[in-house]
Structures are given as C-alpha cells and as structure tokens.
Amino acid sequence: MADQSASAGRTEADRLRQGSAFMEILKRPEIGAFSGMLAIMIFLWFIAGDVVYNPLGIKNNLAIISQLGIIAIGACLLMIAGEFDLSIGSMIGFAGMSMAMMLKWGLPFGLGPATPFLAFSLTLAMTLGIGFLIGQIVVRSGLSSFIVTLAFLFALRGLTEVSFRLLNEGSTQISGLPDFKETSTVAYIFGGETFKWLFSLLYEIGWNVNRRGNQWVTGLDARVAWWMVIALLAYIALAKTQIGNWIYATGDNKEAARANGVPVRKVKISLFMFTAFTATIFAAAQVFDTNTADAAKGNLKELEAIAAAVVGGTVMTGGFGSIVGVIFGAVIFGLVQNSVFYIPWIDGSFYRVFVGTVLLIAAFANENIRKRITGGI
Template sequence: MADRSEANRLQQETAFQKILRRPEIGSFVVMIIIIAALAIASDGKAFNPLGLKNNIAIIAQYGIIATGAAVLMIAGEFDLSIGSMIGFAGMSMAMMLKWGLPFGLGEATPAAAFFITLAMTLGIGWVIGMIVVRSGLSSFIVTLAFLFFLRGVTEVCFRLINQSTQISGLQDFKLESWFADIMGGEVFGWFYDIWFALGGNLNRNGEQWVHGFDARFFWWIVIAGVSYFVLSRTQIGNWIYATGDNKEAARANGVPVDKVKVGLFMFTAFCATMFAACQVYDTNTSDAAKGNLMELFAIAIAVVGGTLMTGGFGSILGVVFGAITVGLVANAVFFIPAIDGAWFRVFLGGILLAAVFANERIRKRITGGI
C-alpha cells in the first residue's frame, strides 16, 4: 500500500513540483542569482564582449574537468589526481614540442605531442582504475597517492630535462598547425561577428573588438554533450548510475562494474589532458604548478551541480550550472576590484556546504525518503 500511495503521489505532481525534484534545480537558481548580481555590480562589464569571452574561458576550463569528476562520482568514486594529471600532461606536450619526440625520433608536431601524451595519461588512468577495483582500496587514497606521484614526476622531469620548472616562449603553433588551432585558437567567431553587425562589439576606433571564444569552450560543449547523452540515453549511463547506487546489486544484475569504473578513471584522465592541451596551445607555455588544486574545484563544482558524494545521483546539466556559477565568482575580482579575491574561497566553501544539504534533501524527495 505504501508503494502504491507513493506512486499515486508522484503521478499527481504538478510540472512545477517535478522541476523542484530535479537534481540541478539548486545550482540553476544560484547561477541565476550570481549572473544578475555580477551584471549589476560590474555595471555590465562582466558581460561586455571581452568580459564574456574571459568568463567563458574560465568557466569552460572548470567545466571540462568537473564533467569528468562528476561522472566518476556518480559511479561512486573520486579522482584526486586530476590536477596533477593536468600538470603532467602539459609538461609532456611542452617538452616534446621543445625538445622533440622521445628516443630521438625527430621533431614533434602538435598532434603527435598530444596523442603520445594522451596515450600516457589514459594508461595512468587505467592503472589507477585497476588498482582501485582489484585491491578494493578507497579511490580517495589511491588517487591521493597519484596526486603526489604525478606532481613529483612532473617537477623532476622539468628540472632534469629543462633545468627549470617552466617552459615558456614556445612558438605559436596555431599559426601553422590546424591541430594546435582547434585546441588553442578561437571558435564561434560568428557570434561576435553578428554582435558587431548589430552595432556592438566595438573598440574605441570603431573596429571589431573581440573575434571569438577560446577553443576550450568548444571542447567543453563536446565533452559535456557526449557525457549527457551517454548518461541519459545509453545502457552505459544506466550502468554508471547503477554502479554508484549499489555496486553489488549492479554486479548481480550483470553490470560490468569493474570495467565501468576503470573506464571512468580513464575518462577523467582524458578530461585533464584536454584541459592541459588547451592551455599549452593557447599560451605556448607550461609550468609544473599547472592544475594545482584543480581536483578540488572539479569535485566542488560537481557537488554544487547536484552530484552526491555517495554516488548514484547527479546530472551533467547541473555540472554546467555549477561550472558557470563557480567560474563567474572566481573571475568577479577582475570586474569588481573592490572585492578581495579571498572572498571567492569563502563563497565556495559556503555554497559547497549548502549544496550538500540541498542535494540530500532532493535525493530524499526523489526516492521517497529512502
């Protein structure tokens, strides 16, 4: 009788009540508030042509790694090595671009540097996943170990090969390589062209001010779009949710739990590599410190977006809203100089704690209090 009454209650819900049960509703409301507040406080500067481009750049880079972290968290695991993987991948690509391919195989092209690096990072992701599923150890501890390991390897390699923890002054490969251009160039120029045609997007000389978004915006859309499709429209998505909800029950029902988890650790490694590639080919530099603390931002954004720490619950749409919220607040200091940058951490801590409580209430509302 209880199950029947619960089913009847769900059927009688209004459209508004159904919206309130969505896991991303909290992050959407906060995002709207932040957008309105920033627009007013910055006198519109945060959303002028250049402001919009700069905001989208930081939002996209957060969004890329947060998507990988969120999908893994839905499956009930964590990856604290994301930030160190970014530094490792950036170092690998930059060194090959500067010193050539390994084993004296010749000069490295941007595409070769990327795909060799991707092969290494995917391999590391596979190793992390295999250790987690074969040993039964907590992914928190395993990936924490790799956080230190990869950061140390990155610094050692920089000092040993480059005699410095930074590589700067690489040639601008975007000028001669289509691959470097799609990673570090500009995209969606038509948007700013239309803005200019409508009488906006003008500099002081009446010329077009901004010509496109950073390429990482395109890759964020691709990664988030594919992840959304997989989670909501495929059997693999069902496997991911089932694994995070109850892995033993999922395994009993034929879900390849171990393969799902290993594949998702490789996916977070892929996201970290894409993040690093966009940075290297955009700025023509690399630094051993790149990606520092990014794993915490990725997890925080996933939680703000409605992903439960315990797994089995979350949505990519919520992660998009969370990335926009955190990215806008992180960049707010550039548009509102009176704000101390340290307030960003205060805000992030407060909203993260609020999100944890809100997510749990939404989960109970959806599951009927289970």
C-alpha cells in the same frame, strides 16, 4: 469495531503523491545549481554592470568557465559511479609538461621533432594509461579511490617537477615555445579561437565594437567548443544510453548492478580514463593557447572540479547527478572567480570563502534531495 471503509479502494500506488509540474521541477537535481547561477548572474549585473556581459566579459567568463567545466564533467561522471579522482590537477600538470617538453625537445628517445598532433597523441596515450592503472588499482584492491588517487596526486606532481628540473636546467617552467596555432591545425583546435562567425555577426549588428569602431572580440577560446562538445556527448551518454544506466547502477549499489550483469569494473576503469582524458584536454588547451607550461599548473583543480560537480547536484556517495547541473556548477564558480576583475575593491581570496560556503550548502541540499527520492523524508 468500526469499518475502516475510508481506505477501501486505496492501493499502495496511491501513496505516492503525483506532484504538479512545478514540484517535479523542484525535484530535479539541477534546480539548486540553476537558482544559484541566476542569483550570481543578477548579483554581478547589479554590482559590476555591463562589464560582465559585454563581448570581452563573455569571452573572459567562458574561458574560465569552460576550463573548469571540462574537468568537472569528468569528475561528475566518476562521482556518479561512486568514485573520486584527486589526481586530476596533477594530471593536468603532467600532461602539460609532457606536451611542452616534446614540443621543445622533440619526441622521446631521439625519434625526431614532435608535431603538435604527435605531442598531444602521445601525451593522451600516457594519461589514459595512468587513468587505466588508477582504475585497475581501485577495482582490484578495493581500496578507497580517495586514497589511491591521493597517492597519484603526490606522485604525478612530483614526477612532473623532477622531470622538469632534470631536462630544463633546474627550471619548472617552459616558455617561449613557437606559436604552433599559427602553423598547425591541431594546435589551433586546442589553443585557437572558435565562434568567430558569431562575433563577426555581433560586430555587424553593432554590438561587438570597440572604441575605435573596429571589431572588438574576434572569437571565443577553443576550449569553449571542447566544453560544449564534451558536455553534449556526456549528457547523451549519461541520460540516454546503456552506459549511462550502467554508470548510475554502479554508483548506486554496485552489488545489485553486478548481480544484474552490469560490468561494474569496466565502468569504473573507463571513467578513471575519462577524467584523465578531460585533464589532458584542459592541459592541451592551456599549452597551445599560451605556448607555455609550468609544473604547478592544475594545482587544486581536482577539488574545484569536485566542488562544481557537487554544486551541480551530484551526490557524493554516487548514483545520482546530472550533466546539466555540472554545467551550472561550472558557470557559478567561473563567474565568481572572474568577479575579482569586475569588482576591484574585493579581495580575490573571497573566491575561496565563497566556494567553501556554497559547497556546504550544496552538499546539504543534495542530501535532502536524495532522501526525498529514497523516501527518507
């Protein structure tokens, strides 16, 4: 028999090809979302032109991007840990109602008038409690989080509507609240403006100027800052810290994680509470910005959040994903949602066609990346 000396000196470690830097970038989970984002940006530039990227365009784009971005981060972390939360949208409605009612009629049980701070804190305590409850039910029962949170999607929305009608003379809307952001710092933090200095600077250099020669846009919505802060903290937590390693481990193979001492249940419950937190921030920004609340607020937002997470490279089965990708995902959907305003002749419902198409492509791409990493192809 011929001597197979060709394989001499070849070890198992040699079989994994060391890719070039370019190949390494292609392996990043964010790459699909990043290219998609660039494509959309360039497309909108060609179709609609400057109107998308002038100061007002930027403000409007970021308003909608950051809104989606906040809840998408919650959905993404939870999905990496292997669970879903379909109750995000209903949680937004619930939190918005809770805050608006307290602001209008005072604290529950006649405890006096509610300041924006009290209304927010009490609401957050409730939503975190509900998130905790959802998490407990999921980890203790072993039921699919899809079903458990679907139950909360219906129940919370129903509860919100019932409460509204009972207390609000049959109406499911509250409007005409005082403009709290004029008087309260807490309200301003959620509903006011941010990056005013930047837009003053842009005015100074002669870009942010309206037709009459005054400063055009004064600043970005406060929720943009919330999105940035939450995204930064979530990025550090997921990529750099111990809890991040636990989140990945929990979603990848929870038995392996548990055998190595990862507190799988605590991780999941905390993340259900985190999605509730992001829903509450979403609602607070909306209530204090517009001084209104509506029982229908947040409808279908949970699915948009999940879609943004998937487009950002998060694998549906857990264990894989990144915050950077979700940021790109939110930008994609935010821009396309806004493109109705920039391209007047297009039917707004094309947004949904687009979401569906992109979602399917992204899911295929993610599966491809996952298989490449696990050596499936």
